[in-house]
Amino acid sequence: MKIVRDFTSEKDAVSFAHKLRERGIPAHVGVFKGSNFHIYSSDGPKTYGVWVLEDSQYNDAVRLIKGAKHKVKNPLSEEQIAHLEAELSRKNIHVILRDMAIFSVGLGILIFFLIDLWKSNA
Incomplete structure (x- = not known):
């Protein structure tokens, strides 16, 4: 798994993960603070990371950030x-x-x- 992008909004992270999935790229949303991934807690600011589950699809995911018209090479x-x-x-x-x-x-x-x-x- 490789992290593609991080967000300060959980809603934006989940939306991006759904966008990737619709294009055939499975993704996972996780929450972390600073550089430490941890279990969701209620204190302090959070960053929501979106990871691609297949490393081979990382470049496609990054290109989708830059432009929605990118064609995924090997969608699942x-x-x-x-x-x-x-x-x-x-x-x-x-x-x-x-x-x-x-x-x-x-x-x-x-x-x-x-x-x-x-x-x-x-």
Whole structure:
């Protein structure tokens, strides 16, 4: 995924993402503050980024910013976009589960170490 453009308005970012999708370029809108992408929070100014899901379509997306008459070289069909989004969603779930497993193992080792330390001092 590559960021194509950022906006200060969520409405403008979503509108641009829909424009890309209508032209066969799947896009994702995310919110971030400064240089750190993070979960939506209510404090402070926000920037809304629009990412293209297929890196190969980045140049087409940039050209669409400059002129609406640009013809997308390899547009995806709605079915292809839906398949890509489902695939990315599955990958995200696997990453979350992997990270939770690593955290759980680390926490278990820490607890074991603390119990062992406590028993040796008792």
